[in-house]
Amino acid sequence: MSRRARVTPAQAGLPDGGARRRTPGLRREEVAVLAGVGASWYQWLEQGRDISVSPQVLDAVARVLRLSDAERRHLYVLAGLNPPAPRADPAYEASGGEQLRRLIDTWMPYPAHIMDGYYNCVMYNHAAAMVLGMRPETTQNCILDFFTDPLYRARSVSWEQNAETVVAQFRSACSDCPDDAGFQEVVAELKQASPEFAELWERRDISAQGTIRKELEHPVAGLLVVESTAMKVPARPDLTVVLHTPLPEADTAAKLEWLASPEGRRGSMYPVAG
Template sequence: MHATSTSDQTRRQELADFLRSRRERITPEQVGLPSTGRRRTPGLRREEVAQLAAVGVTWYTWLEQGRDIQVSGQVLEAVSRALLLDPNERAHLYTLAGAGDPSPTTDCLAVTPTVRVILDQLSPLPACVLNSRYDVLAYNDSYTKMFGDLDLLPFEERNMIWLIFTDRDYQARWLDLEGARAQGVARFRAAMADHVADPAWKAMLARLRQASPDFEEAWQRHDVGARENGSKGFLHPEVGVLRMDFTYLWLGLRHGTRVVVYTPADEETAARIEELARL
């Protein structure tokens, strides 16, 4: 019993330290809260995390102090979103809390080994998996050759909307950058209607508005667009112009996670895709 008790205490202390470290790395602006000037401590305050997660301040304080309290998976999910945890951090949170995950991250768990095999088998056609927020969750080698190596980027920057407004190399690969930006913002706004209170979505929106005046201008137009199959043009630095049709293959509920497959729109592009595969 004593060994078990000591183990539980150690785990709760690890949980407390982890929560505090995640809280201290986030600024109010990242989660859509107003800045209140200089702060005595870095990051968010405990009451702000509690507010974002819609939990009691006392309860969250006790959780961060490593007290022996009941923790449900649903509340951990809210805390995870408030702290902007990535999938690995989220899983770590549930493990430390000793709680079962009531709603495993649908977007990320949709990228099963089977889906990854499908992505690989689609080569030489470029393909990726997007979630509803336009995070790029997985991609095949052909997608990397067409758009660049996303593995070199931090997890939070592997997002199509973020890249099209902030990454010069990514921007240079679009024939109609302004059209792609306008369409991307309109579709992002339409998707966000289902997630207006989600801290992760609010944080992404705040980051975009702060990072890009062009995004802010497009956002203020309040355009909305549907996520439908279509066509795009790209300029690859080695093989030239690629005119591609793209098709959504939904992995769950429509407007959620999907595989996006790019196929050549003409014979010239088909030849260039084969050339790209040989690079």
């Protein structure tokens, strides 16, 4: 009822006739007509009666009431149905990623990057370029680069033990969308490019995204030990933020701070091979 009260007839595409209404917003009968359901049935829905409700009808009601994605999912819960997968917030999308860019830039001097559901890299900060070797000439797909980028392979001391986890996490992401052509393309390209990936993929291991310990041998700073943490952004469920936190070993925090300093940037401008 509260959501119905905030939608004007004009917003719903109805003539208001210029007459004042006893209650603000749409009437029950108007919502029922616009959603394509019976007026009595819609009244029962508002009253919370024990009636049969389909996702299609709830989506129609959500559209008429101009519900946000969070409100739409809450409506499913109230109706006793499993809520649909979250959608990206249009207002957050309209910002052009400015909030996410601020997030990963504020994470400096530690590496951070953002990837979409297919592991395509959306953006990364300067520390990710210096430490992880992220750069425009790679495939810009995080799992493809993990297996095929010679610079990253040369730096990653923990590559072999991390490979199993990376593939298991990617298979978990694929399992959420088994018929998605985008995932199928990435898997096909990986199988062709990397026999190691193909072998690990056939193990059919599954692992949720979480933390991974990474040991990297940087050509200027030496050994770096970090922990990467993958996190979803509620307003952009299609994106994952990956933050790298220095671990106590090898004085990693101080080395990362030095690499981000003017002196460190000059020293890393022309690194030795690897």
